[in-house]
Amino acid sequence: MSAEQKNQTGGSLLELRHIDKTFNSGSVSELSLFKDFNLSVARGRFVCIIGSNGSGKTTLLNLLCGGETPDAGQILLGGRDITKEPEHVRSRRIGRVFQNPAFGTCPQLTILENLSLADRKGKSYGLSRGVSGKKLDEYRSKLELLKLGLENHLDLPVANLSGGQRQALALLICTMTPIDLLILDEHTAALDPSSSENVMELTRSFVQEKHLTALMVTHNLRFALAYGDRLLMMHRGKTVLDVCDGEKEALHVRDLTERFNEISIEDGNDV
Amino acid sequence: MDVFLGLFTGVVQEGFVYGIMALGIYVTYQVLNFPDLSVEGTFPLGSCVAGVMIAAGLNPWLACLAAFVCGAAAGGITGLLHVKLHITDLLSGILVMTALWSVNLAVTSGSAVMPFYNQPTVYTTGPAALIPDSQNSLRAVVVSFVFCLIVKVLLDLYLKTKSGLLLRAAGNNPRYVVSLGKDPGNMKILGLMLGNGLAALSGCILCQREESADIYSGTGMIVLGLAAVIVGINIFNGLKFLRSTTAVVLGAVLYRGVLVAALQMGLPTNYMKLLMAALLTVVLVAYQTMPAGRRKKHVS
Ligand SMILES: Nc1ncnc2c1ncn2[C@@H]1O[C@H](COP(=O)(O)OP(=O)(O)OP(=O)(O)O)[C@@H](O)[C@H]1O
Ligand SMILES: [Mg+2]
Numbered sequence: 061m062s063a064e065q066k067n068q069t070g071g072s073l074l075e076l077r078h079i080d081k082t083f084n085s086g087s088v089s090e091l092s093l094f095k096d097f098n099l100s101v102a103r104g105r106f107v108c109i110i111g112s113n114g115s116g117k118t119t120l121l122n123l124l125c126g127g128e129t130p131d132a133g134q135i136l137l138g139g140r141d142i143t144k145e146p147e148h149v150r151s152r153r154i155g156r157v158f159q160n161p162a163f164g165t166c167p168q169l170t171i172l173e174n175l176s177l178a179d180r181k182g183k184s185y186g187l188s189r190g191v192s193g194k195k196l197d198e199y200r201s202k203l204e205l206l207k208l209g210l211e212n213h214l215d216l217p218v219a220n221l222s223g224g225q226r227q228a229l230a231l232l233i234c235t236m237t238p239i240d241l242l243i244l245d246e247h248t249a250a251l252d253p254s255s256s257e258n259v260m261e262l263t264r265s266f267v268q269e270k271h272l273t274a275l276m277v278t279h280n281l282r283f284a285l286a287y288g289d290r291l292l293m294m295h296r297g298k299t300v301l302d303v304c305d306g307e308k309e310a311l312h313v314r315d316l317t318e319r320f321n322e323i324s325i326e327d328g329n330d331v
Numbered sequence: 332m333d334v335f336l337g338l339f340t341g342v343v344q345e346g347f348v349y350g351i352m353a354l355g356i357y358v359t360y361q362v363l364n365f366p367d368l369s370v371e372g373t374f375p376l377g378s379c380v381a382g383v384m385i386a387a388g389l390n391p392w393l394a395c396l397a398a399f400v401c402g403a404a405a406g407g408i409t410g411l412l413h414v415k416l417h418i419t420d421l422l423s424g425i426l427v428m429t430a431l432w433s434v435n436l437a438v439t440s441g442s443a444v445m446p447f448y449n450q451p452t453v454y455t456t457g458p459a460a461l462i463p464d465s466q467n468s469l470r471a472v473v474v475s476f477v478f479c480l481i482v483k484v485l486l487d488l489y490l491k492t493k494s495g496l497l498l499r500a501a502g503n504n505p506r507y508v509v510s511l512g513k514d515p516g517n518m519k520i521l522g523l524m525l526g527n528g529l530a531a532l533s534g535c536i537l538c539q540r541e542e543s544a545d546i547y548s549g550t551g552m553i554v555l556g557l558a559a560v561i562v563g564i565n566i567f568n569g570l571k572f573l574r575s576t577t578a579v580v581l582g583a584v585l586y587r588g589v590l591v592a593a594l595q596m597g598l599p600t601n602y603m604k605l606l607m608a609a610l611l612t613v614v615l616v617a618y619q620t621m622p623a624g625r626r627k628k629h630v631s
């Protein structure tokens with residue numbers, strides 16, 4: 061009863077078919093997380109994913125990006141089977157921002173060097189000069205979009221930036237070259253409220269302007285409702301709620317917390 | 332006074348040559364964040380290759396190139412063991428270092444020492460011949476300095492290329508390299524090839540000064556190289572205008588100087604390695620770089 065199937069017009073960009081994933085198979089700590097998991101996302105969708113801790117959100121993203129391989133099933137991106145592709149090959153078409161602001165950039169290199177590297181994504185990294193003067197203005201105008209004043213500090217090592225600045229930069233970096241899919245895993249979780257708002261607004265504008273398809277995991281129910289046009293709630297490796305467009309807009313934070321509580325009660329917890 | 336001057340030129344000359352190896356360790360340890368032990372094997376590999384080639388009457392400059400290539404190949408094996416076969420970084424180095432012992436003996440056809448007295452070397456032919464024989468020790472300093480300078484400048488240039496930036500990223504945040512669509516494992520292999528190529532080149536140049544290759548010459552090279560990198564970066568990098576690579580070379584010269592000074596003050600040669608280890612221990616404790624510094628190096 062996937063909401064996507066009901067509303068789908070074009071072909072789907074991303075498809076997970078019959079995915080099985082078990083951790084520590086055969087040991088006492090065996091955990092069968094996904095069992096015949098299916099998901100399809102149409103091109104241009106901005107999907108928010110919520111769910112309790114350990115419900116498998118990060119694992120789902122890792123399966124997509126190639127950090128984890130499914131025990132069974134298929135993953136298709138743009139109609140192509142990428143199930144067996146190594147992570148670095150997939151990332152040529154997938155951009156990802158992590159929860160940890162230290163992951164999405166290279167701290168030791170300067171802002172300019174980071175941007176120059178990102179600009180070459182998918183191409184070769186040869187013996188030509190690492191940073192070219194010709195691109196400076198282009199980079200500056202891109203950094204201006206972040207409204208953080210970073211355009212005046214091109215030669216500052218990224219290590220000196222705050223978490224919020226780094227996440228904004230990481231977002232810019234992973235959308236700089238054309239990508240099919242943008243993956244955001246709690247990318248505002250480590251930020252203070254105002255930086256979170258800023259990064260979320262940037263996310264919205266990048267997704268809109270570049271017509272990206274995005275998957276965003278968040279624990280912030282307000283963000284999950286305010287952004288995107290499809291909402292998934294996960295629990296123990298299953299999708300327990302899947303709504304889009306009008307149905308999603310009709311939801312309130314209260315509805316979501318109630319749904320969380322129901323699940324919790326199903327699990328035998330008194331709330 | 333003459334004795335002192337002789338010692339001083341000796342220290343500076345050797346310091347510059349060891350500086351080339353220290354630059355290799357800078358690449359593996361500091362840039363790539365890889366504690367590479369294969370250097371103990373690739374340094375004498377460079378000597379042995381040079382020894383055999385020069386004794387056979389081949390061009391000493393060609394020997395330098397060959398030494399670099401052989402060292403790079405050995406470093407590449409360390410990288411492959413680690414990246415493709417998932418053997419830990421330390422063990423990969425130990426495996427290659429141990430295997431190279433036999434390889435080095437095979438290169439020298441079984442002799443531990445391989446003299447090539449009075450053969451042309453980089454210290455006597457080519458551009459070096461511009462300085463007369465009478466200025467022997469000065470010439471050695473100049474040649475060593477120029478070699479080290481060329482390597483340092485080339486390394487600086489490389490680290491500013493796209494490939495060089497990617498290498499630095501691979502050491503600093505491999506995840507970032509993955510997100511750029513590249514395999515950080517390949518960058519590791521490349522860095523290990525570069526680092527060990529430089530170590531072998533250093534061994535090759537050093538033995539040409541002594542006109543004899545010595546298969547034991549690798550012992551203690553890790554300690555010497557690490558000390559140079561850590562001392563150099565911590566002491567000299569405070570001076571903003573100095574590049575890290577310059578600091579590393581100065582570190583090698585300084586460390587060498589302290590060792591020679593200790594020998595002059597009457598320390599028996601047998602205690603040399605003990606002193607080397609003790610000195611590095613002091614350095615490590617003083618800067619506490621081992622756990623923190625290996626993981627993060629902040630540029631402020
Ligand atoms: N590499 C792994 N090995 C073993 N178990 C794992 C591994 N990765 C995830 N798990 C387990 O799978 C389950 C789902 O983890 P996952 O990180 O996907 O949850 P999540 O929904 O992202 O949670 P959170 O909201 O806390 O980020 C957890 O029980 C976790 O312990
Ligand atoms: Mg998670």
